[in-house]
Amino acid sequence: MTDLDWRKTLEDWIRDHADAVFAYLYRLAGSASAAEDLTQEVFLTALRKGSQVREPEKVRAWLMAVARNAYLASRRASRALPMVELPEPAEIADEVAATNHSAIDEERLREALAELPDDYRVA
Numbered sequence: 001m002t003d004l005d006w007r008k009t010l011e012d013w014i015r016d017h018a019d020a021v022f023a024y025l026y027r028l029a030g031s032a033s034a035a036e037d038l039t040q041e042v043f044l045t046a047l048r049k050g051s052q053v054r055e056p057e058k059v060r061a062w063l064m065a066v067a068r069n070a071y072l073a074s075r076r077a078s079r080a081l082p083m084v085e086l087p088e089p090a091e092i093a094d095e096v097a098a099t100n101h102s103a104i105d106e107e108r109l110r111e112a113l114a115e116l117p118d119d120y121r122v123a
Helices: 003-029 032-052 056-080 089-115
Strands: none
Touching (some): 003 032, 032 056
């Protein structure tokens, strides 16, 4: 099969099966954005490994198996990463501002104390 023939075949697969693959993945993942990402993964796999499909009438079943495997792999990957709760951005900004402000105040205080006569600095 030439590159042009393979490209046409892949375009046919996408046209004929992308909606079904997306619907299946949407039911599994429960999220449109996750289903879109996984659908792209399925057709990337088809681009790389689609030549393994020996019987064209079974391409839909093959794509659905690839979709299931892509979904399961994404589930395993999401469980492997620990979830860390991050503070709200406003809290971080407040802490940074407070830290910078106190550093500036401390510096100004030292400068002001250095300018005082010795008798007044002791207190």
